[in-house]
Amino acid sequence: MIVALGSNMPGDHPSSEALLNAAVSRFPQAGLPVLARSRWWNSAAWPDPKSNEYRNGVAIVEANGPPEAVLEALFAIERSFGRIRGAPNAPRTLDLDLIAYGRQARDGPGLILPHPRAHERLFVMGPLAEIAPDWVHPVLGRTAAELAATTTVGRDARPVSKEE
Template sequence: MIVALGSNRPGDHRSSEALLEAALSLFPQAGLPLLARSRWWRSAAWPDPNGDEYRNGIAIVETNDPPQAVLAQLFAIERRFGRRRGVPNAPRTLDLDLIAHGRLVVDEPGLILPHPRAAARLFVMGPLAEVAPGWRHPVNGATAGALAASATVGRDAAPIPTPGCPGEGRDPS
């Protein structure tokens, strides 16, 4: 299962990276053990590039839970970090998006898998290509590497060097 993490408001943490690390540390107790993770990436705020810069990354986790249950766990973690959902694309302390759950294709109220806009976002596909370049999109069949190369949103996204986090791990395919 693939989860995208993002933040441009550090809340009570010294930085958005610190907040993202703290959020990631809660995944195992939420029943989402971490298999791999990317480095943190930086990108301009979107859709308004005048806002605070974002930090983004990808986590690959293992679970047998259905996607609806996983989404509920992710939303619970977001709330612990002060996230209040409301205005789309608004600045936020923590954003956790379920990008893919195995090869499942779902289109129901409140849940679309794979994530409908992830394939076009370099700040999602870049980190995913870092840890699982051969991952294939369940609908269009393109690899994470190819999707990162053709992404049209967040073209300024770039990895932040992170000692001890080479962005290696198990491919979720």
């Protein structure tokens, strides 16, 4: 299972990166052991680049249960970090998106798999290509590496350097 993480408001943490590290550490407690995690990436806020810059990353986690239960576990983690779901694309403390659940493809109320826009976003496909370049999109049939090279949103995304 693939989860994308993002933050541009650190909440009670010294930085968004610290908040994301704390969020990942909660995954195992939620029954989602982390198998791999990308580096954190920076990207300008979208659609308003004047908002705080985002930190993003991707984790591959193990899940035992239906995707709806996993999504609810992710929402519970978001809430524990002060996330209040409101306007789409608004600044947020923590955003956890279920990108893919195995090879499942579905378009149901409340849950679309794979995530309908992840393949367009470098801040998702770049980190995914870093840890699983050969992962194949269940609908498009293209690898994470191929998709990262053709994204159209967040083209400024880049891995965080040691100096940042």
